[in-house]
Structures are given as C-alpha cells and as structure tokens.
Amino acid sequence: MDKLKYERPYIKKLTAGAMNKFGSLSGPQPFKFIDNVPVKSLVEAYGSPLFVISEKQIRRNYRAAYRAFSTRYPKVQFAWSYKTNYLNAVCNIFHQEGSWAEVVSGFEYQKALGNGVPGNKIIFNGPGKSKKDLLLAIENNSLIHIDHLEELGLLLSLCDGLDHQPKVAIRVNMDTGVYPLWDRFGFNYENGEAWRAVVKIVNSGKLQLAGLHCHIGTYVQTTTAFGVAASKMAALAIKCNTELKQHIEYLDLGGGFPSTNTLKGAYLPGTDTMPTIDDFAEEITGTLIRAGFENDDLPLLILESGRLLIDDAGYLLGTVLANKRLSDGKLATIVDFGVNILFTSFWYDHQVSPADDYSPTIENTAIYGPLCMNIDMIRESINLPLLKAGDHVVVHKVGAYNMTQWMQFIALRPAIVLIDEQEQVHLIKAAESLEHIEANEHIPRHLK
Known part of the structure; x- marks a missing residue:
C-alpha cells in the first residue's frame, strides 16, 4: 500500500469577519472572470493596471x-x-x-x-x-x-x-x-x-x-x-x-x-x-x-x-509588486495602482479579491499603491491570503468617478476596456504614453 503524500501542517487564523443577516461573511474567494472573460487574459492583452467595465x-x-x-x-x-x-x-x-x-x-x-x-x-x-x-x-x-x-x-x-x-x-x-x-x-x-x-x-x-x-x-x-x-x-x-x-x-x-x-x-x-x-x-x-x-x-x-x-459595473485589475512587514509587524502588500487612479479608496473600503488560486493562510493586511506618498493607501486593513509578487488582484465597484477624477502623477494612467453583452472585449481608452503627457508642453528656445 502506497504511503499518503506528505502535506506540511499549517495554522489557519480564524477570521470570522463582520456579521450580516445570513451569519458571518466568508473570506475572500478567487475572482478569475469578469463576464466570463478571464482576468489573466485581460491583463496579458492590455497590461496592468487595467480598468474593466461591464x-x-x-x-x-x-x-x-x-x-x-x-x-x-x-x-x-x-x-x-x-x-x-x-x-x-x-x-x-x-x-x-x-x-x-x-x-x-x-x-x-x-x-x-x-x-x-x-x-x-x-x-x-x-x-x-x-x-x-x-x-x-x-x-x-x-x-x-x-x-x-x-x-x-x-x-x-x-x-x-x-x-x-x-x-x-x-x-x-x-x-x-x-x-x-x-x-x-x-x-x-x-x-x-x-x-x-x-x-x-x-x-x-x-x-x-x-x-x-x-x-x-x-x-x-x-x-x-x-x-x-x-x-x-x-x-x-x-x-x-x-x-x-x-x-x-x-x-x-x-x-x-x-x-x-x-x-x-x-x-x-x-x-x-x-x-x-x-x-x-x-x-x-x-x-x-x-x-x-x-x-x-x-x-x-x-x-x-x-x-x-455604474459603480458596480467597474473593476480595476492590478498586480502585486512586493510584500513587506511594517514596524508593528503587520503585513503590507504593494500593488501597481495607487490613489492617483483609485481616489475612491479615500471614501470606501473597496472589496479586493485575489485573481489567482491561493494558499489557505489568511492574514490581516494593508494594501499600498506604488506612489511615493504615505497616503497612497488602498486598504488600511483587510483579511487576504498571502499573495506573492506577480499575483493579480481585482478591486470591485470602481465605476463611478475614478475614470473622471484620476490623475497623471508619477505613473501613467492605464487603459480601459469594455466587455459587451456578447462578452467581447473592446479597448475604449488607450493607456497613456509619454507622448500623450508631453504633447502640450513647449520648451523655450534658451532651455533646449
């Protein structure tokens, strides 16, 4: 009789979460598809970060x-x-x-x-x-x-x-x-x-x-x-x-x-x-x-x-850049989008879902953007699985105001795609380039 495959034991933190009328809220689940279009394919085709509208x-x-x-x-x-x-x-x-x-x-x-x-x-x-x-x-x-x-x-x-x-x-x-x-x-x-x-x-x-x-x-x-x-x-x-x-x-x-x-x-x-x-x-x-x-x-x-x-028709896809421990020991995950394109994170505790399969270990995490400002905080506290660099995440309900009040600050503004009713993907706004940003600039002759 073959021996069972060894599985390393792990300790799973009990995270009951907030209560609603149906009982305790479940933990995060992988969110791999938007209108049956794979999140991974969207990122591969249009880059990260990426806004998606349904x-x-x-x-x-x-x-x-x-x-x-x-x-x-x-x-x-x-x-x-x-x-x-x-x-x-x-x-x-x-x-x-x-x-x-x-x-x-x-x-x-x-x-x-x-x-x-x-x-x-x-x-x-x-x-x-x-x-x-x-x-x-x-x-x-x-x-x-x-x-x-x-x-x-x-x-x-x-x-x-x-x-x-x-x-x-x-x-x-x-x-x-x-x-x-x-x-x-x-x-x-x-x-x-x-x-x-x-x-x-x-x-x-x-x-x-x-x-x-x-x-x-x-x-x-x-x-x-x-x-x-x-x-x-x-x-x-x-x-x-x-x-x-x-x-x-x-x-x-x-x-x-x-x-x-x-x-x-x-x-x-x-x-x-x-x-x-x-x-x-x-x-x-x-x-x-x-x-x-x-x-x-x-x-x-x-x-x-x-x-x-429109709020719940908009999603923001992003990628994990790194993890680190803060001075108090709290886990911090750094992603490739910040408050420059998701300023509603100042208002809301946006739901953030991993887009990849993950380990069962859940930890209270802070999510930061890539900007050189301490206020570039996507979530101050959220229970998430341990994500690694290169993993993708999905931010939910971002359709209102983020795409009209976003800023070009340090990072260029990303592309926006629309998934139509037949689940076909359309690029409705191209990602910015350096040429876009500098198109209206003029350098005086003495500074050239």
Whole structure:
C-alpha cells in the first residue's frame, strides 16, 4: 500500500469577519472572470493596471432603476450624469437605453453634443457656466438650470433680441435633515430666495420657467431626505401655478443615491445597509403623487443618478509588486495602482479579491499603491491570503468617478476596456504614453 503524500501542517487564523443577516461573511474567494472573460487574459492583452467595465451590468442597473420609478409614476426620465463617468462609450450605453445627458461644464456639454444627444435633451447644471456656454445652450434649446443671481442676470442680458424664450429651471437648496446642508449651490427654499428667483424669471418675460431642480447631497443613505425634498419641490411648483399662473413641466430630483460600496468606518457592509433603488423610488413617487397635483397634471420626474448606475459595473485589475512587514509587524502588500487612479479608496473600503488560486493562510493586511506618498493607501486593513509578487488582484465597484477624477502623477494612467453583452472585449481608452503627457508642453528656445 502506497504511503499518503506528505502535506506540511499549517495554522489557519480564524477570521470570522463582520456579521450580516445570513451569519458571518466568508473570506475572500478567487475572482478569475469578469463576464466570463478571464482576468489573466485581460491583463496579458492590455497590461496592468487595467480598468474593466461591464456593459451588461450597466444596462441591468439602468433598467432596474427605470423600472423602479416608472412602475410607480407615469412620467419618468433619467439623465446620465456625465461627471460620474464621461467616457463616450459609457455615455452612449446610457443614451441607447433612453437616458438624456446631465452636464455641469462646457467641456461636458460639448461631449454630449458630440455623442449625438439632441440639445433639448441636455440638462446644463453647475455654477460655472460661461457666456460662451450659455450662448451655445440657448442655440441648442437645452434646459439651463440656473445656480445663482449672477448667472440669472447674465442669461437675461443674453436674451435681448431673441425671438424665443429659452427653457430654464432654478436649482433649489433646502433643509432635508441631512447635514451639513448642501446650500452652496442654488437658491434657498426656506429663506424665500428660491421664490424670489422664480418671480424674477417669470416677470422678466425673457425666459420660460420650465422646471425646478434640486440635488440634496451625495451618497445619501436615507430615503426620508428625498421625501422631504420631493414635498418641498412639489409645494414650490404648485405655488408657481396658483400664484404666478406658471406651469412647471418637470421636477428634477437630481441624484445622490448610494451604491453598495462600504463607506470607511462603517460597521456593516454597504450591501446590507444601503436602501435599494426601489426604496428611494417608493419615497419620491409616493410623495409627489400625494402632493396635491391634479391627476392629469403631474410633472415629469427627472433623475440624474450616476454612482448607483455604474459603480458596480467597474473593476480595476492590478498586480502585486512586493510584500513587506511594517514596524508593528503587520503585513503590507504593494500593488501597481495607487490613489492617483483609485481616489475612491479615500471614501470606501473597496472589496479586493485575489485573481489567482491561493494558499489557505489568511492574514490581516494593508494594501499600498506604488506612489511615493504615505497616503497612497488602498486598504488600511483587510483579511487576504498571502499573495506573492506577480499575483493579480481585482478591486470591485470602481465605476463611478475614478475614470473622471484620476490623475497623471508619477505613473501613467492605464487603459480601459469594455466587455459587451456578447462578452467581447473592446479597448475604449488607450493607456497613456509619454507622448500623450508631453504633447502640450513647449520648451523655450534658451532651455533646449
């Protein structure tokens, strides 16, 4: 009888992890495929680090969100938030699904036009619109959301001599019970500033007040705040109709819905604690339906959700560079991506999964990026198997903001690929090169 093969004994650390309603959370599992495409093949073809976007997940998210609102309210329109992720390929997925464009700068406005969005389906938000921006928006019949009195004054002056009234809305800020208040933007509801702006617009005779807009914050974790916002917006719309005989066509409730990422310092994971899109839809639509509008006169409900629709459709693939022990004995793993391309690691405890088979030994680990800054921390503390140089890892739910707010600092920005619904891979943004970085540099003759 052959002897059994010798296996070296090992000690496995007990890591029960946080608890949820199903019991203890399991440890990390190898994450080898994204939409059935091997992680290893993606890295081999496009390099490391690498952003990967799932078209299938984007469409799934959008349809679920639209269904949540449209099954509860008769008139719903989404407008894709360009600042969340303005890669043209990403934007066009949303536009194919029926989404308008919501932009906050002349740069984003030009991108929306370039993506073929009709001017009257572009919502122009933001406090920094230039004269040139406003003229372009007027020319294209876009919905201009006014942020402050100076902008209103400039817009009124640009309307002299026009043969039509540009469609506008005002942004309204208010107390919804979420603090600190987002009162930097727009006109305040409680002190009457919003009403005075409305009166000035209507009395000018130069602008058509088509809507009212609010955006109460970001990553709002309570549905009741949106209920308060919807109630105050509806009251303002009804007051416009009764006192000024001004019909409000739409109410734009903005965005700010959270994804299921786990915020730093949270006791439980975001998947267990964040309200669902159905929860938000129930609160908002129920409030509007009960607000007192005539049954046939409900305003169009516009939503500008960004993060919720794309966060979990984005992944960041990376490679382990080295391991070391910190002065307190804690294991530190160094990877080839840092906060320059994953700045949301300042906000979230991102899930990080090994993409290769690994040993059963689990250890509490800090994950650092390659930058020469002590703040280049991806995770301060995470239970991971022992990874070796050359192993690949996958960071989850990185689709929002990282690809619009990344920086070229020390390392070049990586490529981005899209996996379509047929599981085919497309390069949608090439990795940067030195030529890209130096293209706009000019050296004075005396320094050559």
